[in-house]
Amino acid sequence: MGKKRAQFLPYALPFIEQEEIDEVIGTLKSGWLSTGPKVRQFEEEFQQLTGAKHAIAVNSCTAALFLALKARGIGAGDEVITTPLTFCATANTIIHTGAAPVFVDIDPATLNLDAEKIEAAITPHTKAIVPVHFAGQSCDMDRILAIAKKYDLFVLEDAAHALYTTYHGQPVGSIGDATAFSFYATKNLATGEGGMLTTNDDALAARIRRLALHGMSKGAWNRYGEKGTWYYEVEEPGYKMNMFDVQASLGLVQLNRLDDMQARREQIAKAYNQAFQKEAGLILPPVHQDGRHAWHLYVLQVNPKEAFITRDELIDQLQKEYKIGTSVHFIPVHLHPYYQETYHYSPEDFPESLAYYKQTLSLPLYPSMTDEDVQDVITAVLSILKEQRASS
Numbered sequence: 001m002g003k004k005r006a007q008f009l010p011y012a013l014p015f016i017e018q019e020e021i022d023e024v025i026g027t028l029k030s031g032w033l034s035t036g037p038k039v040r041q042f043e044e045e046f047q048q049l050t051g052a053k054h055a056i057a058v059n060s061c062t063a064a065l066f067l068a069l070k071a072r073g074i075g076a077g078d079e080v081i082t083t084p085l086t087f088c089a090t091a092n093t094i095i096h097t098g099a100a101p102v103f104v105d106i107d108p109a110t111l112n113l114d115a116e117k118i119e120a121a122i123t124p125h126t127k128a129i130v131p132v133h134f135a136g137q138s139c140d141m142d143r144i145l146a147i148a149k150k151y152d153l154f155v156l157e158d159a160a161h162a163l164y165t166t167y168h169g170q171p172v173g174s175i176g177d178a179t180a181f182s183f184y185a186t187k188n189l190a191t192g193e194g195g196m197l198t199t200n201d202d203a204l205a206a207r208i209r210r211l212a213l214h215g216m217s218k219g220a221w222n223r224y225g226e227k228g229t230w231y232y233e234v235e236e237p238g239y240k241m242n243m244f245d246v247q248a249s250l251g252l253v254q255l256n257r258l259d260d261m262q263a264r265r266e267q268i269a270k271a272y273n274q275a276f277q278k279e280a281g282l283i284l285p286p287v288h289q290d291g292r293h294a295w296h297l298y299v300l301q302v303n304p305k306e307a308f309i310t311r312d313e314l315i316d317q318l319q320k321e322y323k324i325g326t327s328v329h330f331i332p333v334h335l336h337p338y339y340q341e342t343y344h345y346s347p348e349d350f351p352e353s354l355a356y357y358k359q360t361l362s363l364p365l366y367p368s369m370t371d372e373d374v375q376d377v378i379t380a381v382l383s384i385l386k387e388q389r390a391s392s
């Protein structure tokens with residue numbers, strides 16, 4: 001039996017330091033509470049980081065995904081291809097436009113959408129592909145972009161895990177037609193809630209910006225400023241999905257710290273890999289050589305043939321015996337009741353996603369973890385496996 005923690009280690013914790021607190025207070029005192037100069041600055045810095053021509057800050061990644069599909073004109077009667085191994089928002093937003101999600105299974109070697117299987121899912125109604133860079137590693141973008149070109153499809157990347165990720169040296173955010181990022185509390189850069197849409201397409205960017213703020217003509221955000229004007233025009237019935245300055249101030253501080261936060265994530269992932277690599281009952285997260293891994297998630301699989309424990313039992317013992325929180329990424333979207341009832345999916349329709357889902361768990365991985373926290377997780381996992389082996 002390994003040493004037990006006195007205090008529960010949560011699966012995720014945001015990394016908020018004095019700098020963020022000072023910056024937020026500064027913004028609160030500035031007189032700008034809604035979308036203002038901090039949002040503009042955050043967009044500019046994000047644009048530089050990703051190399052994209054445009055960066056549009058919104059109130060979530062979900063909003064960014066939805067607005068990009070809407071701005072591209074995707075709607076009723078259309079089909080959009082994506083992976084079942086993602087958060088429900090990726091597929092929900094397709095439905096919100098009126099289109100139907102069409103799932104393509106993952107490649108178990110990368111856990112990303114299997115590019116080999118995309119063409120078989122394309123019909124005359126297919127309008128877009130939404131690849132998800134799972135856990136922080138890029139999809140096979142060369143293959144995906146080649147298919148998109150052949151069939152004239154829009155490529156919208158879900159990069160909720162992939163800030164800092166590169167593909168063949170190029171930062172995610174400047175590769176496909178549009179890319180959506182998340183700054184949700186558990187993500188690598190966190191503003192609590194928040195998202196960003198990047199694109200190199202001028203017309204698409206202009207329409208997304210307009211749709212995010214009621215469909216009002218440009219300059220609308222600054223209509224209360226010194227150089228602003230009270231006059232605006234509504235060009236189409238838009239939504240209310242803009243980011244506000246308090247969120248952007250958090251984002252600006254975290255952008256400055258991104259390299260350090262990423263280095264710590266990598267350190268923790270390495271420590272886990274080293275500790276678990278010789279354990280026959282465990283399968284390490286796949287790592288491919290196409291680019292930089294953002295290590296948003298550390299997904300460990302319980303090897304069904306070699307472990308004397310199930311994934312569910314491991315999660316349970318980690319929580320109850322060792323006070324360590326974990327999570328599961330993801331319950332494949334096609335397993336959710338709405339998707340089963342509406343699209344008549346059966347669990348076996350995507351066998352790779354299903355098999356992976358049954359044996360995966362995500363371990364705590366965040367920059368504010370101490371070395372002791374990391375060691376506690378390692379000790380707990382190894383002790384549980386050893387005990388199970390001994391008693392089997």
Ligand SMILES: *Cc1c(COP(=O)(O)O)cnc(C)c1O
Nearest residue numbers: 060061062087089160182183184
């Ligand atoms: C977190 C997440 C989202 C949604 O992000 P929000 O900013 O919370 O809207 C979308 N897709 C994936 C893969 C995610 O992990």
